[in-house]
Amino acid sequence: MSTTSGKAQRHSQFVGQDKPRRNAIRHAHGRGRFVDDIAFGNLAHLAFLRSPYAHAEILEIDTEAARALPGVVDVFTGPDLVDICTPWVGKLDHFSGLRTPEQYPLAMERARWNGEPVVAVVAESRAIAEDALDLIMVEWAELPAIIGIDNSRSTNGPILHPQYDSNVAFVMNLTAGDAKAAFRDAAYIVEDTLELGRQTGLTLEPRSIVADFDPSLRKLTAYHSTQTPYQMQDVFVRHFNLSEENVRVISPDVGGSFGMKLHVYGEEMAAVAASIRLGRPVKFIADRMESFLSDIHLREHKVHARMALNSGGEILAMEVDDATGIGPFSVYPRTSAMEGNQALRLMGAPYKMPHYDGTLTVLFQNKAPTCQYRAVGHPIGVTVTEHLVDLAAKAVGLNPFEIRRRNIVTQDMYPHTTATGYILERLSHEECLAKLEALMDYPKLIAEQKEMRERGIYRGIGIAAFIEITNPGPAFYGIGGARISSQDGCVIKLEPSGKIRVSVSVTEQGQGTETIMAQVAATYLGVDLDHVDVVTGDTERTPYGGATWASRGAGIGGATVMKAALAMKENILEIAGVILQGEADDFDLVDGQIVDRSNQQVRMSLAEIGRIAYFRPDTLPQDYHPQLSVSRHFVPQGTPFDFTNGVQASYLEVDVETGIVKLLNHWVVEDCGIILNQQLVDEQIRGGVVHGLGGVLFEECLYSENGQMMSATMADYLAPLASEMPDIQIDHVCTPTEMTPLGAKGVGEAGTAAAGAVVLNAVNDALRPLGGTLRTTPLTPERILKALGKI
Amino acid sequence: MDPLIPVSYTINGKSVQQQVSVRTTLTDMLRHQMGLTATHAGCEQGSCGACTVVVDGLMVRSCLIFAIQLDGARIETSEGFADDQLMDELRRNFADRNALQCGFCTGGMLVAAHDLLSRTPHPERAEIREKISGNFCRCTGYEAIVDAISKTAQALPLEDSGK
Ligand code: FES
Ligand code: FES
Numbered sequence: 001m002s003t004t005s006g007k008a009q010r011h012s013q014f015v016g017q018d019k020p021r022r023n024a025i026r027h028a029h030g031r032g033r034f035v036d037d038i039a040f041g042n043l044a045h046l047a048f049l050r051s052p053y054a055h056a057e058i059l060e061i062d063t064e065a066a067r068a069l070p071g072v073v074d075v076f077t078g079p080d081l082v083d084i085c086t087p088w089v090g091k092l093d094h095f096s097g098l099r100t101p102e103q104y105p106l107a108m109e110r111a112r113w114n115g116e117p118v119v120a121v122v123a124e125s126r127a128i129a130e131d132a133l134d135l136i137m138v139e140w141a142e143l144p145a146i147i148g149i150d151n152s153r154s155t156n157g158p159i160l161h162p163q164y165d166s167n168v169a170f171v172m173n174l175t176a177g178d179a180k181a182a183f184r185d186a187a188y189i190v191e192d193t194l195e196l197g198r199q200t201g202l203t204l205e206p207r208s209i210v211a212d213f214d215p216s217l218r219k220l221t222a223y224h225s226t227q228t229p230y231q232m233q234d235v236f237v238r239h240f241n242l243s244e245e246n247v248r249v250i251s252p253d254v255g256g257s258f259g260m261k262l263h264v265y266g267e268e269m270a271a272v273a274a275s276i277r278l279g280r281p282v283k284f285i286a287d288r289m290e291s292f293l294s295d296i297h298l299r300e301h302k303v304h305a306r307m308a309l310n311s312g313g314e315i316l317a318m319e320v321d322d323a324t325g326i327g328p329f330s331v332y333p334r335t336s337a338m339e340g341n342q343a344l345r346l347m348g349a350p351y352k353m354p355h356y357d358g359t360l361t362v363l364f365q366n367k368a369p370t371c372q373y374r375a376v377g378h379p380i381g382v383t384v385t386e387h388l389v390d391l392a393a394k395a396v397g398l399n400p401f402e403i404r405r406r407n408i409v410t411q412d413m414y415p416h417t418t419a420t421g422y423i424l425e426r427l428s429h430e431e432c433l434a435k436l437e438a439l440m441d442y443p444k445l446i447a448e449q450k451e452m453r454e455r456g457i458y459r460g461i462g463i464a465a466f467i468e469i470t471n472p473g474p475a476f477y478g479i480g481g482a483r484i485s486s487q488d489g490c491v492i493k494l495e496p497s498g499k500i501r502v503s504v505s506v507t508e509q510g511q512g513t514e515t516i517m518a519q520v521a522a523t524y525l526g527v528d529l530d531h532v533d534v535v536t537g538d539t540e541r542t543p544y545g546g547a548t549w550a551s552r553g554a555g556i557g558g559a560t561v562m563k564a565a566l567a568m569k570e571n572i573l574e575i576a577g578v579i580l581q582g583e584a585d586d587f588d589l590v591d592g593q594i595v596d597r598s599n600q601q602v603r604m605s606l607a608e609i610g611r612i613a614y615f616r617p618d619t620l621p622q623d624y625h626p627q628l629s630v631s632r633h634f635v636p637q638g639t640p641f642d643f644t645n646g647v648q649a650s651y652l653e654v655d656v657e658t659g660i661v662k663l664l665n666h667w668v669v670e671d672c673g674i675i676l677n678q679q680l681v682d683e684q685i686r687g688g689v690v691h692g693l694g695g696v697l698f699e700e701c702l703y704s705e706n707g708q709m710m711s712a713t714m715a716d717y718l719a720p721l722a723s724e725m726p727d728i729q730i731d732h733v734c735t736p737t738e739m740t741p742l743g744a745k746g747v748g749e750a751g752t753a754a755a756g757a758v759v760l761n762a763v764n765d766a767l768r769p770l771g772g773t774l775r776t777t778p779l780t781p782e783r784i785l786k787a788l789g790k791i
Numbered sequence: 792m793d794p795l796i797p798v799s800y801t802i803n804g805k806s807v808q809q810q811v812s813v814r815t816t817l818t819d820m821l822r823h824q825m826g827l828t829a830t831h832a833g834c835e836q837g838s839c840g841a842c843t844v845v846v847d848g849l850m851v852r853s854c855l856i857f858a859i860q861l862d863g864a865r866i867e868t869s870e871g872f873a874d875d876q877l878m879d880e881l882r883r884n885f886a887d888r889n890a891l892q893c894g895f896c897t898g899g900m901l902v903a904a905h906d907l908l909s910r911t912p913h914p915e916r917a918e919i920r921e922k923i924s925g926n927f928c929r930c931t932g933y934e935a936i937v938d939a940i941s942k943t944a945q946a947l948p949l950e951d952s953g954k
Contacts, residue, residue: 020886027894028882030829030870034895064895072794096864127814170806204833204841204929255831256929257897288834418918510892510930683889683935690932714838714927722933723924751932 018679021515023253025472034253035208035223036285043210044073046271046284047129049119049136050293051111054145054159054366054707058138066121066133069284071128074278075121075136076270078106084273086239088264090330092480095337098170098362099712100330101161103501109682110143112328113368114162114709115293120270121726122282125454145366145707149302149325152363160328160364169330171338172364176419177355179308181543182317186308190391194384195776197700198300198325201373202719205255207295209268211275219246222272225254227507228262228547233539235264235333236272247622251537254509258374258691260295260548261509265296265330271654277448292712298373300325301343301380302627308389309354315407316540317355318348318419322386324362327369333472336370339377342469345420346381350429350465350645351389351407366707374548374691375752378468383696383757386464390544390761392456400761402436404647408433408465419582422467427640427645428733429465432669435731436463436647436683438669445651452770458656458764459664463649464757470672470746471549471642471739474635486636488557489543490564492521493629494572497590498607500527502564503535505545511748513553517561519676520742525566525572526589527606543631554676555642559740560634566629638739646670646750648689650758654766656788659781661697663726663764670750671733671761674743678732681747686728688751694720696756696777744748770784797863799862799907802827811858817851819887820858821868829869829898833927840926843899844868849891869898873893878905890939892930904940912947914940 026032058152063075077692087102101226107118119136123129144158151157152167160167183189208225220242226232229249237244254261271284286294301324308316321346342362347358393403408429409416418426442461449459474759477484490504502521508514514534522529535541546552547562569589577584579602587594593602594609612619613626622624668685675681698718700708711717736743758776763774763784772787785791793810793812800807811820821827821844833841835854842853843860845867866913884890892898900923907914907922914922916951920938928936 018887021889022891023894024886024891027891027897028901030827030868030883030898032829032894032897034828034830034831037822039826124792127812149831201892202929204839204927205893206833256893258929288836369911386907405807510894512889512892661929679889682873683892683931686934687930687934691929701821713836714834715836719927720932721924721927722920723917724935725920725933727937728932729933 005395013461021512023514024418025551032253034255035210035225038210038223039251040210040281042280044122044124044278044280045126046274046282047121047133048117048267049133049138049303051107051114051116051118053111053140053142054114054147055143056111056221057141057143058107058111059141061119062137062141063119065602066132069128069135071124071134071492073122073124074274075119075132078104078108081105081273084240084276085266085269085601087330088239090332090335092335092477092482094480095170095335095624098330098335099104099164100169103329103332105266105273113366114707115368116295117266117270120274120543122274122278134308138505147365147367147703147705147707149300149323150364152325153323153361159641160366164371166362167364169326169364172341172344172360174358174420175356179319179355179357182355183306183308183319186292186310186316187311188392188395190308190388190395191300191306192387192391193304196299196301196380196383197778198297198370199695199699200292200297200701201258201260201295202255203260205375206288206291207265207268208285209260209271210283211272212281212283213279215279217246218242220272221248221250223250223252223704224268226251227254227257227549228263229507229537230505230544230547231262231484235672237268240272247342248540251507254751256789257509259372259376259549262693263296263334263371265294267590288714289712292717293709294368296325296331296371296373297368298339299380299695300369300370303380303384305384305388307392309392309396311391312407313352313398313403315348315353318353320344320347320358322360323512325365325367326362327367328364329369331369331371332483334477335370337372338372342377343380343420346377347420348385349381349418349420349422349467350409352409353419367703374688375749378466378749379695379756380693382464382466382754383760386761390764401433401442402523404433404463404465422641422643423639424467425737425739426735427467427643428671428735429645432645432647432671433465435733436669437651437665439651439669439731441727457653458766458770459651459653460762460764461651462758462761464754464761465647465649466645466754468644468749469641470644470749471555471636472550473640474553475640485544487633488545488560489631489633490560491543491629491631492568493565494568496610498605498610499536500525500532500559502532502552503542504557505543505547506553507537509548510551511684512677513548513557516554516676516680517557519541520558520561521565524562525569527592531592534602541632549722551748554739555742555744556634556636557746557748560632560678560743562628562742563634566633567632571627571630572606572609575613576604579609581614582605610632636739642737642739642745644670644672644745644747644750648754650756650762650764652759652766653764654784656770657662659784661779663693663724666726666728668728668751669731669733670747671735672747672750673734673745675732675734676744682730684747685730685751688748689728690720692727692752692755693725696759696779698778700778796815798859798860800861801865803868804873806883809858813857813859815858817856817858817861827868827870831895831898833895840903841899843902843926846904850902860913869902872905874925877908880946881905881939884939884942888935888939888942890935892933896926896928900928900936908940908944913944916941
C-alpha cells in the first residue's frame with residue numbers, strides 16, 4: 001500500500017490487526033442469533049395472500065372460511081388497518097416533481113404488482129396460516145399490466161395510476177457547459193443504447209420481524225432484520241401513533257442486507273399492526289418466493305448515451321437519456337428516484353469531461369418496486385460510461401489504458417467538481433490506473449489474447465474506472481425532509497474491571513462494523529483490542545444515529561467512536577491524576593496501563609482505576625466525581641460526500657459455441673483513504689465484486705408480458721456460486737479524507753460499482769474479431785449467441 | 792391442527808425423542824423444536840445449502856426431508872461435531888480468514904467443507920470451489936471461504952483415507 005499523506009502513520013496501531021471478528025467466531029460455532037432464531041412465548045405467525053395478477057381490481061374478499069379454521073387467530077385486509085396505521089408516501093422535497101400515491105400495508109382497492117400483499121392471516125403456526133390462505137376467496141377484475149420500460153413510457157398505452165396523466169413518476173435534467181456545441185465540434189462521436197436487467201437483493205436471510213406489542217403501556221418492541229433500527233423506530237412511531245420512548249427496535253444478527261433491508265415494506269408494517277390488534281408477539285419471515293416477489297428490486301434501466309471526443313481522444317461531452325422502471329410506487333422513505341439520480345450523476349465522473357446533458361425519466365410499472373441497493377446507481381453510470389469509452393478508444397485508435405489516462409481527472413485538478421456536480425476532495429485515478437496496469441501485466445495479457453485468438457479461443461480484457469459515493473453528509477436525506485439521521489452517536493463506558501464497553505449507532509450486517517469500532521476505540525483509548533466490547537443494533541441500548549448504509553459505517557461511525565474514545569481517555573487520565581496526585585497531562589494510557597508520559601513507566605492498571613473509582617471513591621478527594629462513561633456525537637462536515645475511486649479489470653474467455661463466459665481473473669485497485677482493517681476492506685471489495693458479477697452475468701428478475709414474475713425461485717434466478725467466480729486480486733492506494741478526523745472513507749460499493757462494466761467490456765473485447773457487441777445485461781449465453789448471429 | 796407422531800433420533804450424539812407432524816421438515820424440527828438454530832432456512836427449496844446437515848454419514852439438505860422420514864437416524868448439525876479436530880480447524884480458519892460476513896450461510900458451508908475434506912483431504916482450489924457450489928453465499932464472494940478450506944486442508948496429515 002502506498003501513502004500519499006503522513007496521516008496513515010498515525011493510525012498504524014490498528015492497521016493490519018487482522019484479529020478475527022468476535023461475531024465471526026460466534027457464527028463459526030453456530031451461535032448466530034437471527035430474528036427467526038429467537039424463541040418467544042405465545043407467538044403468532046403471519047402469512048399473506050398475495051396478488052396473483054400484476055394489475056387487478058379487488059372486487060370482493062371473503063375471509064369467512066379462513067377465520068373458521070382452527071388455529072387461525074386473525075384475518076385482515078388493507079381497509080381493516082386504516083385506523084391503526086397511517087399511509088406513507090415515498091417522496092423527498094429535493095426531488096421536486098416526484099409523484100407517487102399513498103401506500104398502505106396491504107393493497108386497498110387495487111393490486112399493482114404480482115406478489116403485492118392483499119390479505120393477512122395470523123395463526124398459531126405458519127403452516128396453519130398458509131392453510132388458511134387457501135380458504136380465502138378473492139374476486140378480481142384483471143387490468144392491463146404495464147411491464148416494459150417502453151410500454152410504460154408510451155403515451156397511448158394504459159396509465160397505472162388513474163389520478164396521473166402518464167406513467168412518469170419523476171423527470172430530472174442535468175446539464176453543464178454546452179453539450180450541443182461539443183457534439184457539433186467533435187472529431188469523434190460514439191453512441192449506444194444499453195439495457196440493464198432488473199435484479200433483486202437475495203440476502204440469504206430473508207426479511208424477518210417479530211413485533212411484540214404490550215397494550216398496557218402501548219409499548220412496541222420489534223425484533224427486526226434491518227440496517228436502520230432508528231429509522232424504523234421513527235417509522236413505527238409516526239405511522240402507528242406511538243410514543244417514541246415506547247418503541248424499541250432491536251436488530252440482532254442480520255443475515256445480509258446490502259440496502260435491501262432499510263426500506264419500509266407492507267409486510268413488516270402489517271406484522272406490527274397484527275401485534276397491536278392482538279396484543280401478542282407476531283412473526284413474519286418471508287419465504288424465498290415471497291422474497292423474490294416483494295423485496296425491492298433494482299437497476300432496471302434503458303439508457304441511450306452519446307459521447308463526443310476531440311481529435312486527441314479527449315472526452316468533451318456526454319448526452320444521456322436514462323429511463324428506469326420502478327414498479328408501482330416510489331419506495332418509502334428514501335424514494336425510488338435516488339438510484340436514477342445517482343446513475344445520472346456518476347456518468348463520466350472519473351473524467352475531465354466539461355459538458356454534459358443528462359435526462360432521467362422514472363417510470364411506473366406493474367412489477368415489484370425498485371429502490372436503493374448496494375452501489376446505488378453506480379453500476380449504471382459506470383457501465384454506460386465505460387462502454388462508451390471503449391467504443392471511443394476503438395474510434396480514436398487508442399488502447400483502453402491510454403484513452404483513460406488522457407481523460408482521468410489529474411492530481412493538479414483537486415478539488416474538482418464533475419460536470420454532473422459532484423465535488424471531489426482528492427482522488428487518485430492516475431496512481432490507481434498505473435498500479436492496475438502493472439498488477440495485471442497488461443502487455444503479457446495482450447500477447448496471450450492474440451496467441452489464443454489464432455487458436456480460435458476468444459479471450460477479452462475489460463477495464464473500468466469509477467468513483468464511489470461514501471460517507472453521506474447532512475445534505476443527503478435530511479434536506480429532503482426524511483427523518484433519517486446523518487449524525488451518529490457513541491457511548492463509552494469504563495467497566496469496573498478496566499474493560500471498555502462501546503455502544504454505537506452504526507450497525508453490523510457482517511461487514512465487521514463492530515470489530516472496526518473496537519479497533520478505533522482501542523487505538524484512541526490505548527487499551528488492548530480484546531478488552532473492548534461493542535454493542536450495536538438496539539435503539540434502547542445505543543445512542544440515536546444514522547446506522548449503516550451508503551458506506552458510512554467506518555467513515556462516520558469510526559469518527560464518532562474516535563471522538564468518544566479520546567474523551568474517555570481524557571477522563572481516565574484525569575482520574576489517574578487525582579489518584580496519583582499529579583496532573584492528568586503527566587500520564588498516558590498505553591496498553592491498558594497508566595504510564596508516566598515522560599518515561600513510559602507503568603504506574604497503575606486501568607483495572608485499578610476502575611476498582612478505586614467504582615468501589616473506593618471514599619479514598620478520593622471530597623466532592624470529586626469520576627466520570628466513568630462519556631457520550632459523543634459526530635456530524636459529517638464539508639462536502640456532501642467523501643468520494644473514493646478505483647479501477648477494475650477483468651480477463652475472461654467466451655466460448656463462442658455455447659455463449660458461456662468463463663471468468664479467468666479480476667483485479668481491483670481501490671482508494672478508500674485510511675484502511676482500518678485490511679482484511680475486512682478486501683472482503684468488502686470481493687463480496688461487492690461478486691455482486692456486480694452476478695448482475696452482469698446471471699441475475700435477472702424476469703416477468704412475462706402480463707406481469708407474472710418468472711424467476712421467483714433460486715433455481716430460476718441465477719446468482720453466483722463458488723465454481724463460477726474467480727479469485728480477485730486487490731491492491732490499494734491511500735488518499736485519506738480531510739473531512740473526518742479519522743481519514744477513512746467507505747468501501748462497500750466499490751466492488752459492485754465497476755465489476756459489471758469490466759465484464760461487459762471484456763466480453764465485447766473478446767467478441768471484437770467476430771463482430772458482435774453485447775448491450776443488454778445479464779450477458780446470458782443466449783444473448784451472446786444472438787450477438788454472434790449464431791441463433 | 793396437525794396430529795403429532797413420535798419419532799426418535801440421535802442428534803449430535805444424544806438420543807432424542809420428538810413429536811412431529813407429517814409435514815414438519817427436518818429443518819423446522821431442528822430449529823424450532825430442538826432450538827438448534829445453526830441450521831438455517833435460506834430457500835426451503837433445496838437450492839441454497841444453508842440447511843445442510845449430515846444424516847447417517849451423508850450430507851443432506853434438511854429442508855427437503857420430512858422429520859418423520861428419519862426415525863432412528865443419526866443426525867449431525869453444524870452445532871455438533873464435538874471433539875472433531877477437522878471441524879475445530881475449519882471453524883478457526885473460517886473466523887481467522889473472515890470466510891463469513893453475515894454468517895447465515897456458515898452453518899451449511901462448514902458442514903459442506905467438513906464433508907469435502909473428510910472425503911478429499913487435499914483438494915485443489917478448483918475442486919473446493921466445485922464442491923461448495925451447492926452452498927450459496929451472498930456476502931463473501933467465496934474466495935475467503937476457499938482460502939479457509941484450503942488452509943485447513945494444508946494442516947491435515949497427508950492421507951487420502953476416505954476417498
Ligand atoms: S434451505 Fe435447504 S437448500 Fe436452501
Ligand atoms: S456470509 Fe452472508 S451469506 Fe455467506
